[in-house]
Amino acid sequence: xxxxxxxxxxxxxxxxxxxxxxxxxxxxxxxxxxxxxxxxxxxxxxxxxxxxxxxxxxxxxxxxxxxxxxxxxxxxxxxxxxxxxxxxxxxxxxxxxxxxxxxxxxxxxxxxxxxxxxxxxxxxxxxxxxxxxxxxxxxxxxxxxxxxxxxxxxxxxxxxxxxxxxxxxxxxxxxxxxxxxxxxxxxxxxxxxxxxxxxxxxxxxxxxxxxxxxxxxxxxxxxxxxxxxxxxxxxxxxxxxxxxxxxxxxxxxxxxxxxxxxxxxxxxxxxxxxxxxxxxxxxxxxxxxxxxxxxxxxxxxxxxxxxxxxxxxxxxxxxxxxxxxxxxxxxxxxxxxxxxxxxxxxxxxxxxxxxxxxxxxxxxxxxxxxxxxxxxxxxxxxxxxxxxxxxxxxxxxxxxxxxxxxxxxxxxxxxxxxxxxxxxxxxxxxxxxxxxxxxxxxxxxxxxxxxxxxxxxxxxxxxxxxxxxxxxxxxxxxxxxxxxxxxxxxxxxxxxxxxxxxxxxxxxxxxxxxxxxxxxxxxxxxxxxxxxxxxxxxxxxxxxxxxxxxxxxxxxxxxxxxxxxxxxxxxxxxxxxxxxxxxxxxxxxxxxxxxxxxxxx
Numbered sequence: 001x002x003x004x005x006x007x008x009x010x011x012x013x014x015x016x017x018x019x020x021x022x023x024x025x026x027x028x029x030x031x032x033x034x035x036x037x038x039x040x041x042x043x044x045x046x047x048x049x050x051x052x053x054x055x056x057x058x059x060x061x062x063x064x065x066x067x068x069x070x071x072x073x074x075x076x077x078x079x080x081x082x083x084x085x086x087x088x089x090x091x092x093x094x095x096x097x098x099x100x101x102x103x104x105x106x107x108x109x110x111x112x113x114x115x116x117x118x119x120x121x122x123x124x125x126x127x128x129x130x131x132x133x134x135x136x137x138x139x140x141x142x143x144x145x146x147x148x149x150x151x152x153x154x155x156x157x158x159x160x161x162x163x164x165x166x167x168x169x170x171x172x173x174x175x176x177x178x179x180x181x182x183x184x185x186x187x188x189x190x191x192x193x194x195x196x197x198x199x200x201x202x203x204x205x206x207x208x209x210x211x212x213x214x215x216x217x218x219x220x221x222x223x224x225x226x227x228x229x230x231x232x233x234x235x236x237x238x239x240x241x242x243x244x245x246x247x248x249x250x251x252x253x254x255x256x257x258x259x260x261x262x263x264x265x266x267x268x269x270x271x272x273x274x275x276x277x278x279x280x281x282x283x284x285x286x287x288x289x290x291x292x293x294x295x296x297x298x299x300x301x302x303x304x305x306x307x308x309x310x311x312x313x314x315x316x317x318x319x320x321x322x323x324x325x326x327x328x329x330x331x332x333x334x335x336x337x338x339x340x341x342x343x344x345x346x347x348x349x350x351x352x353x354x355x356x357x358x359x360x361x362x363x364x365x366x367x368x369x370x371x372x373x374x375x376x377x378x379x380x381x382x383x384x385x386x387x388x389x390x391x392x393x394x395x396x397x398x399x400x401x402x403x404x405x406x407x408x409x410x411x412x413x414x415x416x417x418x419x420x421x422x423x424x425x426x427x428x429x430x431x432x433x434x435x436x437x438x439x440x441x442x443x444x445x446x447x448x449x450x451x452x453x454x455x456x457x458x459x460x461x462x463x464x465x466x467x468x469x470x471x472x473x474x475x476x477x478x479x480x481x482x483x484x485x486x487x488x489x490x491x492x493x494x495x496x497x498x499x500x501x502x503x504x505x506x507x508x509x510x511x512x513x514x515x516x517x518x519x520x521x522x523x524x525x526x527x528x529x530x531x532x533x534x535x536x537x538x539x540x541x542x543x544x545x546x547x548x549x550x551x552x553x554x555x556x557x558x559x560x561x562x563x564x565x566x567x568x569x570x571x572x573x574x575x576x577x578x579x580x581x582x583x584x585x586x587x588x589x590x591x592x593x594x595x596x597x598x599x600x601x
Contacts, residue, residue: 003294004253004258006173006251006254007023007246007250008023008024008025008082008246008247008250009022009023009024009080009084009173010022010068010080010083010084010094010096010097011023012096012098012099012100013058015064015100017060017061018061018063019058019059019061020062020066020096021056021057021058022034022047022057022058022059022080023054023055023056024047024054024055024056024070024080024081024082024218025053025054025219025243026053026072026218026219027218027219027240027243028073028217028218028219029073029074029075029217030049030072031046031047031073032047032049032055032070032071032072032073033045033047033070033071034046034047034057034059034068034070035068035070035071035077036062036066036067036068037067037093038062042077044071045057047070053243064096064098065095065096067094068093068094068096069093069094072217075217078214078217079092079093079212079214080094081170081172081214081215082171082172082173083095083158083171083173083174084096084099084173084174084175084182085097085174085177085181086158086171086174086177087177088177089160089161089177089212089452090158090159090171090212091212091452094174097182099182101183102183102186102187102190104260105190106190106193106194106260109193109260109297110297110298111198111262111295111298111299112150112200112262112263112298112299112300113198113298114263114298114300114324114325114387114430115430115522115523116149116522117149117430118148118149118150118430118431118432118433118511118514118515119148119150119151119152119200119430119431119432119433120143120148120151120152120432120433120435121152121154121392121396121432121435122136122151122152122153122154122435123153123154123165123166123396123435123445124136124153124154124156124179125163125164125179125485126445126485126488126489127435127490129492131163131178131179131489132179132180132184133179133181133184133185133187133188134180134184134187136188137187137188137192140191140192140195140197141195142493143197144195144196144197146438146507146508146511147507147508147511148197148511149196149197149515150197150198150200150262151192151200152200152201152202152265152432153199153200153201153202154166154202154396155167155169155203155204155267156175156176156179156185156201157169157170157171157174157175157204158170158175158176158177158212159209160209160211160212160449160451160453161449161451162178162450162485163178163448163450163485164448164449164450165396165400165448165449166202166204167204167230167267168211168451169204169209170208170211170212170213170214170215171212172203172205172248173251173254182259185259186259186260189259189260189261198263199261199262199263200261200262200263200300201255201259201261201263201264201265202264203251203255203265203266203267204267205248205251205269205272205280205284206228206230206233206267206268206269206271206272207228207231207232207233208221208222208231208232208234209231210230210231210451211452211456216232219240219243219244220235220238220239220240220241220244221234221235221243221247222234223235223237225237225238225273226273228271230271233271233273234248234272236272236273236274236276237273237274237275245280248280248284249284249287252264252284252288256288256291256295256299257295261299262297262299262300263299263300263301263324264288264301264302265302265303265304266281266284266301266303266323267304268304268305268306269303269304269305270305270306270307281303281312281322281323282316282321285316285321285322285323285324286316286322288301289322300324300325301323302323302324302326302327302390303321303323303325303326303327304326304327305326306329307377307378308328308330308365308377308378308379308381309378309379310379310380310381312326313325313326313384314384324388325387325388325389325390325430326388326389327389327390327391327392327395328359328389328391328429329398330350330355330359330363330364330365331359331389331391331392331427331429332391332392332393332395332398333346333347333350333364334350334351334352334355334356334364335356335393335420335424336350336393336398336408337350337351337355338352338353338356338537338557339408339411339412339416339419339420339557340411340412345372346372346373348372349365349372353532353537353539353557354534356530357530357532360428360525360528360530360541361382361525361528362380362381362382363378363380363381364378365377365378366378366379366380366381366382367380382525385523385524385525386427386429386430386523386524386525387429387430387522387523387524389429389430390431390432391424391429391430391431391432392432392433392434393408393420393423393437394407394408394437395432396434396445399434399444399445400447403475403476404444404446404475404476404477405444405445405447405477405487406444407437407440407441407444407445408420408437409437409440409441409442410442413593413594414440414499414503414581415576415582415592415593415594415595416557416593416594417440417503417594418503418506418575418580418594418596419555419556419557419575419594419595419596421507422510422555422596422598423541423553423596425510425511425513425514425520426514426541426543426553427523427541428524428525428543429523431514433507436490436491437507438503438504438507439496439500439501439504439507441490441491442491442497443487443488443489443491444487444488445488446479446485446487446488447464447477447479448479448484448488449479450485451480457480460480461479461480464476464478464479499581502579502580503580503581505579505580506581509573509580510573513573513598517549517551518546518549519543519545519550519551520551522545524543527544527546528541528542528543529542536556536558536560536562537556537558537560537562538554538555538556538558538565539553539554539555539557540552540553540554540555541553541555542601549600550600551572551598551599551600551601552598552599552601553597553598553599554567554587554591554596554597554599555591555596556591556592556593556594556595556596558593559593560593561590561591561593562591563589563590563591564587564588564589564590567599567601568601569599569600569601570600571586571587571588571597571598571599572598573596574587574595574596574597574598575594575595575597576595576597582595
């Protein structure tokens with residue numbers, strides 16, 4: 001049996017007697033009634049106040065596969081904000097889930113060794129044609145062939161309509177019925193573990209989606225002290241915040257213990273405002289450490305932040321929040337502007353190749369003034385180890401938040417696409433790929449939603465166009481158009497073009513080197529040297545292992561052929577190899593545009 005029981009929501013307390021206990025907070029409306037849907041009938045059951053503002057009822061003899069809502073005072077039937085499954089969507093009845101019914105086979109799984117992770121970020125609904133947990137489980141051998149060892153799944157909580165990126169979720173505990181059942185999700189995680197893949201789940205604790213959010217009816221879950229770009233701020237430090245903090249901390253344990261996940265990626269933590277004595281991020285990190293100790297497996301908690309603030313990843317004893325790692329967008333933006341020359345929006349803050357040397361050693365912004373943010377930005381991260389930073393050349397945000405959802409493969413020539421991947425995979429950080437980049441996917445990844453409220457549908461469509469006015473993107477696909485979603489699904493492998501198989505081979509072989517070569521496998525900035533010849537757009541990255549093994553990566557990021565620096569050793573990887581779609585140029589005495597070679601010294 002699962003040891004962890006969330007404080008609120010449904011709980012099967014006696015499977016033999018088919019007893020289910022329902023517990024829910026209600027701060028503003030009394031009495032509270034449980035509404036059970038039994039066939040065509042709805043049975044009302046009064047709930048008792050067991051503690052201040054906390055109501056419960058136990059149902060015996062009606063089975064455990066129950067569908068339910070709550071009535072609050074004189075107000076009608078509402079979905080449970082703590083529901084574990086909403087098979088009818090955000091406005092429908094919740095279904096009780098028996099978490100002991102699934103037979104796990106991952107006993108002895110060691111968890112996530114973040115230091116050696118090569119992460120693959122995916123959106124469940126577009127990763128396969130079917131867009132389900134079961135279909136994703138059938139595609140795991142593909143990921144093993146590629147060589148990644150960690151899967152990061154964008155949010156899977158319930159959202160309105162048929163599809164969504166996941167950041168408009170309204171049920172923190174509910175598995176999105178469009179992807180399948182809770183058992184299907186567990187089966188996916190279990191199968192990942194059997195194949196040696198760790199699983200990180202993207203979770204959202206900075207806001208709740210705009211449609212189907214019934215939390216305000218139940219208690220003080222939001223505050224007007226702060227604002228977020230996506231709606232009301234979650235209440236972590238205002239009156240009644242204890243109930244909110246409990247909800248989030250239980251949710252952390254829920255995913256890690258009941259779904260056996262290996263890590264959580266916390267969305268946009270800079271939008272989590274908390275002036276409490278102990279920040280909620282500190283409490284989340286502490287909760288993860290307790291679960292890790294209890295379960296005897298490695299678990300990681302990762303933060304997304306755009307503030308370049310080491311406080312997020314520093315330990316509590318040093319005044320930090322204790323996250324294991326954070327996304328570092330400066331790496332992406334610097335590589336991107338080096339190759340594309342883009343200067344609109346926040347890309348205007350990035351000097352291209354002039355910033356490349358610094359982002360291999362630190363944030364680019366470590367306290368300098370940002371024209372885009374109109375303030376000083378960042379802290380010094382040079383003393384933090386490379387394993388605390390996750391870097392990418394494409395992510396769901398950086399692709400999907402472009403007007404046309406263009407991938408890097410739409411913006412640069414193939415040799416330079418491979419050069420960018422080379423920089424990523426020899427970096428002294430934890431590398432992350434975004435689904436499709438490994439074969440230069442030609443389809444875009446667009447922003448798509450399927451809200452049910454007509455006014456909200458209209459507002460989202462209009463707001464999307466205004467949001468990116470600074471970038472000069474005139475033609476923004478309507479997020480509410482069905483075709484926007486369909487265009488974003490990955491191309492099935494049998495439909496790839498010949499060059500895409502070559503790009504895949506490039507990624508596969510370079511990932512294998514990253515995983516296995518002593519000089520590359522650990523994210524270590526201490527034994528790193530980098531030289532950037534700006535006028536020639538020539539970069540040399542040298543990595544050394546503790547045992548003294550050394551590799552040098554030479555990269556021509558320009559459009560002209562340049563002389564190869566005098567480096568002694570043997571070439572162990574060449575992006576211009578014919579099997580990778582290259583010309584066969586050896587890399588000596590010159591490097592052709594976009595060429596990336598690895599030399600073992």
